[in-house]
Amino acid sequence: MIIQLFFERSEKAIESVSRKYENLCKSISYRIVRNEQDVEECLNDAYLAAWNTIPPQCPNPLSAYVCKLVRNISIKRYRRNTATKRNTYYDMALDEISECLIGRERTEESLDEKEITECINRFLDTLEQIDRVIFVKRYWFCNEIKEIANEVGESSNYVNVHLHRVKTKLRNHMITEGYL
Secondary structure, X not given: OHHHHHHOOOOHXXXXXXXXXXXXXXXXXXXXXXXXXXXXXXXXXXXXXXXXXXXXXXXXXXXXXXXXXXXXXXXXXXXXXXXXXXXXXXXXXXXXXXXXXXXXXXXXXXOOXXXXXXXXXXXXXXXXXXXXXXXXXXXXXXXXXXXXXXXHOOOHHHHHHHHHHHHHHHHHHHHHOOOO
């Protein structure tokens, strides 16, 4: 229904997206930029991006599309805000996973984003549900270890151990796929 509002170019489309996904989008953005004003600007930019891309895009599910827009815009804002300094929280999460994704002879810029995404999705399909949930919450939604532990009903140590094992499996998968 919301998609139809976009195709009709009704301003109610933005209102509906905001009403339905605002809390989720705010939590994603805040975990990255850690600033309420930046979060609001990122959400507004994401809603505008949705307006400008739907149509021709017809995303299914809309929630994932909007979350991806918010996340990407928030990452750009984060990079702009921290060009000369480090935000240890978000950088730490990126550092944890980067060693599994990029070999010494390859740079981030040389990797095809779609190719890497498909490779990681294939990898995620091989994981047990608990490991997939922990991985996605940590590296996509940027949840803190304690948050993840509370959400999955386990200890922080349990989450850390599982993340370590999943990162090892991911590294091996990336080697097998020829990325490392």
